[in-house]
Amino acid sequence: MGLTRVSGLLFGGDYNPEQWPEHVWEEDVRLMAEAGVNMATVAVFSWSRLEPRPGEYDFGWLDRVLDLLHEHGVAADLATATATPPPWLVRDHPEVLPVDAAGTRLEFGSRQSYCPSSPVFRDAAVRLVRAMAARYGRHPALALWHIGNEYADHVLECFCAESARHFRAWLESRYGTVDGLNAAWGTSCWGQHYTAFDQVEPPRKAPGPVNPTQVLDWRRFCSDALLECFELERAVLREVTPDVPVTTNFMSILHGLDYWKWAAAEDVVSDDAYPDPADPESHVAVALSYDLMRSLKRRPWILLEQAASAVSWREVNAPKPPGMMRLHSLQALAHGADGAMFFQWRQARYGPEKFHSALLPHGGTAARGWRDTLRLGADLRRLAEIAGTGTRADVALLLDWDSWWGLEAPESMPSDRLRLKDLLLSWYRPLHARGVAVDLVPAGRDLSGYRVVIAPNLYMCTPEQARHLAAFDGHLVVGPFSGVVDAADQVHDGGAPGPLREPLGLTVDEFWPLPDGQVQRVRPVTGAATGAYADAAAVPARTWAEWLRVEDAEVLARYEGGDLDGQPAITRRGRATYLSCLLDDVTPVLSEVLAAAGVRPVADVPEGVEATRRGPYLFLLNHATTPARMDLAEPGTDLLTGRDLRGRIEIPARDAVVLRTGAGPTEGER
Template sequence: MTASEHDATTRDTTRLGWPAVHGLAYGGDYNPEQWPQDVREEDVALMRQAGVNLVSVGIFSWAMLEPREGEYDWGWLDDVLDRLHAQGVSAALATATASPPPWLTHRHPEILPQDADGTILWPGARQAYSVSSPVFREYALRMTRAIAERYAQHPALALWHVDNELGCHNAHDFSDDAAAAFRAWLQARYGTVEELNAAWGTAFWSQRYSSFEEVLPPRRAPMFVNPTQQLDFHRYSSDEFLAYFREMKAVLREVTPGVPVTTNFMCTTRSKTMDYFSWAAEMDVIATDHYTIADDDERHIELAFSADLTRGVAAGRPWMLMEHSTSAVNWQLHNRTKSPQEMLRDSLGHVARGADAVMFFQWRQSAAGAEKYHSAMVPHAGPDSDVFRATVRLGEALRALEPVQGSTVDAHVALVFDYEAWWASELDSHPRNDFSYPEEVMHLYRALWLAGMTVDVVHPSAELSGYRAIVVPSLYLVRDEHAQALADAAGAGASVLISFFSGIVDEHDAVRLGGYPGAFRELLGIRTEEFWPLQGAEFHALHGGGRGEFWAENTHLEGAAEVRTWAEGPLAGRPAVTRRPVGQGAAWYLGTRPDAETLQSLVGRVLDEAGVAAEAEAPEGVDVVRRHGEDGATYLFVLNHTAQDAVIGADGRELITGAEVAGDLTVRAGEVAVVAEGC
């Protein structure tokens, strides 16, 4: 069984606990090698002022620590760690392997990754390595062991940070080393080439293989590459990076058995290369990076989704926000500045959804290099700046929120999310080749957010019995056991809402025959003859109000009842939205993408049927989430994303200000409040 064929509920019993940091962790990437000694000395004083207690050190420092092969310069890092410890700041010490040094790529150019068309990705940026290269792996493990042995007993060491954003820029490598590793992965997965031929459907286009040696990665070809080959290459790439992580972790565990190990994920709607659900069991603590998109007017909703996804990957346990930005980034078309209020809301928005650490890229804004215009906790302007004052204010807020540490988020609504379905649904040669899995996910998540729902974003293998409503956006690829689990949940009383382009293929990307939506036909009580994708911005009205956009289907009822039918167009009179009673619950189907208002109404009906209510009555644009402590304490987070003050019913003590709250809580425009209820 590969890492992709995982059970998300299985956990490694040898995992260590949270890093030894008092209270909520606060800090960021610290790159002292970029600065002279006097700046380093100022840094620790400013960290103390800001309340920083954890920094990531050494992420891109391989060339500084090993300037020539086998020659190490530890002095500067010794001094930095000593200085941090003296000021009460702990270190998430990196393996320094995120970019190989120039001497290594010069001596061993064979470690460089290649694109699908054979283009070599040269040094000069970062992550210029093929993770499948045995040569690179040998050097990376050697560097990891050297750092671990050097700092195993250092009192500042609280957490190991393996590499950095694994697979961010080099996820899909098509080199000869990758080809050999892909073949080995396929042989382990299928056993025989006959099984591979059956899974890949190689009878099509004369692709039958007589040995594994004939198989290549899906390099650039004259026409569409075999879709199952592409899908398996996604799986292999995620598994290969995970194997690399495991090797690094094994060295760290051997040398420092009591120090927790993690790496920073990218649990967002923009990162599809790694299947983080399959990685989760290997992490002592889940960590993620998140950046908002400046031109998204609802970026706070995408932030909420990404935080809920991270909590889902963490199986509900507290997690770390390893990177986000104090203000502008440098890699978008227009890099918009954040206000201090937005920086605070972004940070506490993650805490509201389970983060027990708030960290940034980076501590001090670089004076040179590709990220010199990426904001930091200490900006180019220095400490006499709005950004640093916001940094200090956030530190004060996080210290006040210390009682929240370790508490968790409870939800009665689940949204099912799957990286394999994402990969498969966005392959080429589909009914609509502008289909975007994250867009369909966010259409439904947005409706839940606007309804005030707390949502767990879960893998299809998750335990579903505790949820009253389960939303399944476009689960194009689904395994039999996961489809059955959704049917069982509906039968046991859940209201299950499934949207179009779901259940279509099995795990090999083979179409489930007999009519769509394949695996969900019986559950939903419908059968679709043909997809009827709408053209461009085309839409058609629905009976009962609203309209359907993007997608339509020629659907027949086989036990379900119509909720909405098409009022016009070639499918007029055909069902567009259906519902079927199932046991004690129900199964709903969206055979189109309803307009936002209609979708909100339909989702509201599903939630009402499920008996699920919002955490609190709140104006639109005000986010309310509750965390629960093991001692029965509850903490109500209220994030006001609007330009008007908001009043929320609450009782207790507001932790950031210390004010008592009795009945009504006023949260100023753009601000955040956290109430320890019942205090």
């Protein structure tokens, strides 16, 4: 048994039968069975059909859909249908509609048209969920509850009066007293001292820069407010159907929601991912997000949505060329997914997503896309035995949402060019290229068992987090602009790197952001750097640099030329390395750290080939448009073809090998 009662790997997609006459439903389930579909996500946007009038439910059509699915061996990921309120709710209670920062109330006609703090919306949602749980809790098709949909996709925040009241209550719970709030927010600056909580408002559009700690707390609050909506529905489902797992579909690495907190509140992690087929590097960024999904609960997860071919919301919606749909699905499995689901099953004829691809295209079973669907379904049946297996990683990347929110404050920073996703990718890209397994970790997670921990940026760092990192007995790498502020976004005494000063052995004398187009070169110090790094040429740095005051650290590289000429750029104290700049290529530094830590790739692969391991299964994915040749370090059986492989092999363009070998753990993670 995997993440649900469905055995093997999950395959299917969002199914919207309410968009089609009932005679089409029979064809749908017949074709699902033919393709090997074993799960369908249903009722995501069905509130207005399930409750056409207040308190009046129409479940008959959904009864028939679930019965049909079950008769054909298809399980249901049953949504609670609360992703969009029905028209009657927002017309009877217009205060449910969200308000933007400029005070404009957003109209009904799209989706997620609700204020997360609205008690009217919350009460109505809970009533619907209770009715659905009571009706379908014992239905044999039910395998998974799907709460809401893509939280914060359209509405992350609302600035209405109800949200303001909720925000004030959240602040009072966090700080206890107005004096505590004033101290944390530093309200003596710009005359913002409060004498009562009811004087506080959300950070709406203002004449100038808004208090950055107010904005930070607003980010925390907005994530928590939406999480409260999720938890209200989850509480009903756990009461009525305690044996049915609960999920909600994440949106890869999303700035607005702290997924560490969210994942702790659900039973199964699931994700929606839409890499751009027109971007030849998009598979790297999506691999990073998949590693996050696997890391959130340290167990397999579900890719709940992806596109069979083109999407409908980019400026140019490129289709997936032959082989890419299959390769993208195998990539998710390679990074720990136990299911490859899609949006959607049957391509819509109307609405904003009528040009969004589907497993069953407009052209029906004669279309190229249908042949791709059949092939993938067969492949997933061949790969069923990988379900439940885990990944062991020696390297961890640190991701902290509080620090991210503080780093990307909208105003009043030394530079607005520092973007956390870019910083993460600058380290992840070379790790991915050489086949090194990577976990993502929050700032306080147990680090034992890792050999290398990389914090590309930790702008916000508490003394507790610093002690945690200092106690790590492996190799630590810290990127620039780290240890700058505390949890209230206040600069640490003595400046950066704050509580990281002792483990790093230095102080940042002055931040030195680089104007667009300016390059600062960084050259290794002869005799200090070792291995490949010692022989590296000067590496360009852009966007950011720092004037360091080294106290108890070895200088590995210095700035060359420009205003920082001769100043330390990269240092090391013990096994802790600090980079004060954004290098164009961190490979020389990374290579030295990995070698010192004894970290090896899961396989030696040529350019364009991605290598990952799940238990005894080695995935080799060729993202290139030409065949790739490589030597296998160990023989095995390719589950996709049944062939026994050893020695030199060739992987066709946009193709893959999934090798069953004798190495690695068979289930679970570290």
